[in-house]
Amino acid sequence: MKRSGWITGTIVVQALWAVVLIALSVFLLVSARKTAPEVSSGLRIGAMVLLVPALLATLSWYGLWKQTLWGWWLALLTDIALMAVFVYSMIDDGLKNIDREMALVTVISAMVPVLLLIPAVRRFYWPSTKRPASELS
Numbered sequence: 001m002k003r004s005g006w007i008t009g010t011i012v013v014q015a016l017w018a019v020v021l022i023a024l025s026v027f028l029l030v031s032a033r034k035t036a037p038e039v040s041s042g043l044r045i046g047a048m049v050l051l052v053p054a055l056l057a058t059l060s061w062y063g064l065w066k067q068t069l070w071g072w073w074l075a076l077l078t079d080i081a082l083m084a085v086f087v088y089s090m091i092d093d094g095l096k097n098i099d100r101e102m103a104l105v106t107v108i109s110a111m112v113p114v115l116l117l118i119p120a121v122r123r124f125y126w127p128s129t130k131r132p133a134s135e136l137s
Contacts, residue, residue: 007124010115014061014075019111021054053082064125072125076116083109 003011028047035119056078063071086106090098115121 003124004120006115006118006120010112010121011061011064012119013115014057014064014079014103014112017055017079018057020108021050021057025050025054053078057082067125069125070124072116072122076113079109079112079116083113 025047028043028050032043032047035043049134056074060071060075060078064075065071086102086109090102090106
């Protein structure tokens with residue numbers, strides 16, 4: 001089946017999101033080496049916590065690339081869960097204390113689930129059980 005621009009775009013955005021999550025985790029680990037010991041343990045924990053969704057995003061990107069339904073589900077569930085964590089983190093300090101960087105990360109994290117739910121993308125990964133008469137013969 002030929003991929004449309006929406007599907008290719010979704011796969012590319014998922015790949016970029018996985019790269020950003022991995023890079024952020026590596027950045028936190030590198031930062032942990034250059035800070036005081038009482039701060040570095042928190043940065044290391046944050047890096048390890050962020051590494052799990054990064055690996056799941058990478059695995060889901062592979063599934064999307066290989067046109068599998070499990071890749072679509074894994075991408076959707078992982079990205080929605082991560083977006084929910086970012087939304088919670090953003091509003092945890094109160095709605096008057098939202099910083100721009102966290103709001104930007106939250107909006108970016110919402111892009112992939114929205115792309116996955118576009119009808120053309122959803123139908124590509126959820127093949128129809130009805131087949132045209134030309135395919136049945």
